[in-house]
Amino acid sequence: MKARVEVICIGPDGSEQRQGVLAIERQELAMETLGMSLAEGKILLQGVQDFVVAQQVSQDLEQRRVCVHCGQRHTSKDNGNTPVKTLFGPMDVPNPRWNRCACQTDGPKTFRPTTAWLKGRTSPEMLYLETNWASLIPFAKVVGLLKQVLPVGDSLNPETVRSHVQATAERIEQELGEERQLNLFEGVEEDWEQQPLPDGPITVGIDGGYVRAAHKQGWFEVIAGKSVVAFRRAEEGEVSSAKCFGFVQTYDQKPRRRLWELMKSQGMQENQQVVFMSDGGETVRRMQEYLHPFSEHLIDWFHITMRLTVLQQQTKALQEERPQIGGAVSKQVESVKNLLWHGNVEAALERLGNLIMDLDLIRAHSAAAEKVAGAMAEFETYIHNNQEFIPNFGERYRQGETISTAFVESTVNQVVSRRFVKKQQMLWTLRGAHLLLQTRTKVLNNELDEVFRRWYPQFRVKTA
Numbered sequence: 001m002k003a004r005v006e007v008i009c010i011g012p013d014g015s016e017q018r019q020g021v022l023a024i025e026r027q028e029l030a031m032e033t034l035g036m037s038l039a040e041g042k043i044l045l046q047g048v049q050d051f052v053v054a055q056q057v058s059q060d061l062e063q064r065r066v067c068v069h070c071g072q073r074h075t076s077k078d079n080g081n082t083p084v085k086t087l088f089g090p091m092d093v094p095n096p097r098w099n100r101c102a103c104q105t106d107g108p109k110t111f112r113p114t115t116a117w118l119k120g121r122t123s124p125e126m127l128y129l130e131t132n133w134a135s136l137i138p139f140a141k142v143v144g145l146l147k148q149v150l151p152v153g154d155s156l157n158p159e160t161v162r163s164h165v166q167a168t169a170e171r172i173e174q175e176l177g178e179e180r181q182l183n184l185f186e187g188v189e190e191d192w193e194q195q196p197l198p199d200g201p202i203t204v205g206i207d208g209g210y211v212r213a214a215h216k217q218g219w220f221e222v223i224a225g226k227s228v229v230a231f232r233r234a235e236e237g238e239v240s241s242a243k244c245f246g247f248v249q250t251y252d253q254k255p256r257r258r259l260w261e262l263m264k265s266q267g268m269q270e271n272q273q274v275v276f277m278s279d280g281g282e283t284v285r286r287m288q289e290y291l292h293p294f295s296e297h298l299i300d301w302f303h304i305t306m307r308l309t310v311l312q313q314q315t316k317a318l319q320e321e322r323p324q325i326g327g328a329v330s331k332q333v334e335s336v337k338n339l340l341w342h343g344n345v346e347a348a349l350e351r352l353g354n355l356i357m358d359l360d361l362i363r364a365h366s367a368a369a370e371k372v373a374g375a376m377a378e379f380e381t382y383i384h385n386n387q388e389f390i391p392n393f394g395e396r397y398r399q400g401e402t403i404s405t406a407f408v409e410s411t412v413n414q415v416v417s418r419r420f421v422k423k424q425q426m427l428w429t430l431r432g433a434h435l436l437l438q439t440r441t442k443v444l445n446n447e448l449d450e451v452f453r454r455w456y457p458q459f460r461v462k463t464a
């Protein structure tokens with residue numbers, strides 16, 4: 001059998017324009033000859049796209065051809081085409097230049113009638129898909145997948161996708177308000193008391209990860225985290241209760257604004273309880289300060305236990321070398337953990353100090369003791385620097401309050417690792433990593449559609 005596909009475009013006056021876009025011929029029926037092949041599907045899509053685009057543009061030009069003031073037709077200055085990339089093929093959009101009408105005396109002598117609608121050289125659908133996929137998988141893979149299933153054109157390459165995604169991210173970044181060093185909230189405390197009862201406490205977990213820098217610059221840190229609203233009073237709220245974020249701190253000019261906007265989008269109120277949890281790094285702590293009038297800043301219990309576990313492991317070599325001393329040290333480390341759990345920081349620091357002194361007596365003769373003493377001193381400094389952020393974890397725990405954001409560890413993996421460090425050879429610039437983090441978190445938070453609809457109101461309009 002034979003089949004032909006024809007497109008019919010119907011103009012506003014009812015006139016029809018037809019164009020054949022695909023002819024298929026089948027002999028023997030088999031599973032692989034049932035229906036259309038992928039190649040035919042691509043031809044079909046591109047054929048329809050070509051014809052519909054041509055008809056749309058020519059109708060639009062026809063409507064604009066007449067001067068709105070006197071009804072005379074504009075005369076041509078020159079013809080031209082503008083390439084526009086779409087998911088169904090690269091299109092050459094007619095883009096003529098016309099002379100200003102003789103009835104007008106002001107303004108430029110010529111103009112392009114397409115400026116009313118022709119914004120950019122890539123269709124929003126294409127930008128969206130490139131951004132969405134490239135936020136999850138490498139640029140080259142995006143190109144491979146697109147080419148495999150859609151007639152996107154041979155010229156699409158990883159560099160194009162990268163620049164499109166970066167342009168999208170830059171646009172998202174431009175929408176972010178100004179950074180402020182002090183309170184980002186408007187109003188005063190009395191106003192906030194009038195606010196409705198807020199949703200459950202917001203817990204923000206912040207942690208860092210490392211990605212490899214381009215140009216042999218070693219590694220640099222990226223910050224990632226998650227903001228979680230414990231519960232919502234109106235349960236059917238459209239706002240997701242957990243959102244992740246990420247940025248490159250040495251590149252980002254607005255980390256505080258970024259986090260604040262994210263929490264605002266979760267419905268954060270000034271009278272809401274907010275708890276920030278981190279491993280106590282300097283930058284992270286500075287960012288949280290003043291971000292919310294009633295926020296608490298805590299060291300994540302998870303980070304303390306992680307460090308203590310490492311410390312315990314280091315005492316093992318000492319225990320093998322000197323069972324008695326090693327065993328005693330190990331017990332002391334366990335008791336330090338217990339003291340910290342109860343927020344008894346001073347006692348913990350004292351015990352650590354004593355331990356370091358004891359180890360000092362033997363470290364000259366024992367490599368194992370030397371190693372434990374070094375690690376112990378490091379841990380002591382860490383606790384000392386962060387002592388004001390160590391609460392009584394035990395009490396918080398009993399009261400059902402958050403003591404740990406171990407989930408942040410997996411968030412960091414989710415936000416950073418899979419896309420950024422999976423392969424050792426993936427190298428990033430500060431800007432490149434930061435921008436990709438912005439689109440990636442939008443994708444992970446299911447917010448990319450919303451962003452595109454804001455820019456292109458007719459983009460994927462929801463139909464009931």
Ligand SMILES: [Zn+2]
Pocket residue numbers: 067068069070071072101102103104
């Ligand atoms: Zn005119």
